[in-house]
Amino acid sequence: QVQLVQSGAEVKKPGASVKVSCKASGYIFTSYYMHWVRQAPGQGPEWMGIIYPIGGGTNYTQKFQGRVTMTRDTSTSTVYMELSSLRAEDTAVYYCAGGLRSMDVWGQGTTVTVSS
Amino acid sequence: DIQLTQSPSLLSASVGDRVTLTCRASQGIGSYLAWYQQKPGKAPKLLIYTASTLQSGVPSRFSGSGSGTEFTLTVSSLQPEDFATYYCQQLNSYPLTFGGGTKVEIK
Numbered sequence: 001q002v003q004l005v006q007s008g009a010e011v012k013k014p015g016a017s018v019k020v021s022c023k024a025s026g027y028i029f030t031s032y033y034m035h036w037v038r039q040a041p042g043q044g045p046e047w048m049g050i051i052y053p054i055g056g057g058t059n060y061t062q063k064f065q066g067r068v069t070m071t072r073d074t075s076t077s078t079v080y081m082e083l084s085s086l087r088a089e090d091t092a093v094y095y096c097a098g099g100l101r102s103m104d105v106w107g108q109g110t111t112v113t114v115s116s
Numbered sequence: 117d118i119q120l121t122q123s124p125s126l127l128s129a130s131v132g133d134r135v136t137l138t139c140r141a142s143q144g145i146g147s148y149l150a151w152y153q154q155k156p157g158k159a160p161k162l163l164i165y166t167a168s169t170l171q172s173g174v175p176s177r178f179s180g181s182g183s184g185t186e187f188t189l190t191v192s193s194l195q196p197e198d199f200a201t202y203y204c205q206q207l208n209s210y211p212l213t214f215g216g217g218t219k220v221e222i223k
Contacts (some may be wrong), residue, residue, distance in 0.1 A: 045152075048212055102207060103150070
């Protein structure tokens, strides 16, 4: 079945970077755009950006411009999201989500905790 | 950025009730709206896309309608598993945005 499996939880210090992976299976990797969404504790989802599997083009929301990098590896059907210069406010669950007209399938989420 | 306002923020209802959730966009988004259901500790789950198309596997008691700036999600007869938080999302233009959510709780 269509599945997105994300990497495990991370604990980082302020100023560090984190790289989260999302491995797709059960469908043709290039069929879905891949989004990254984060959700801070007790808050609603927040869209971070999108990566297009064909060509690897990206579109990031302005809030994360300069701090986020989304990449993909078509040979392993994996997308990555790297967030740098972490601060306490970046503590959240980070999700990858794939789809064309919406976010049809979601990863299980990766908890990133930023704490000194 | 397009703002999405959901109402009510909290809805108390009973099993079997018909409930309607509203999502208003700050500008027209055509039919580029999706609805998601989220339960605590879980990822959001797609219910409806392009405003009114039911995602495969989603029960037919869920329905969506609207276009432009006003949208609704209706649950015709609430079931125990439907108590959750519901989010709308616009996919008309970047940045994609979500509404603030409606929590449906047991009355």
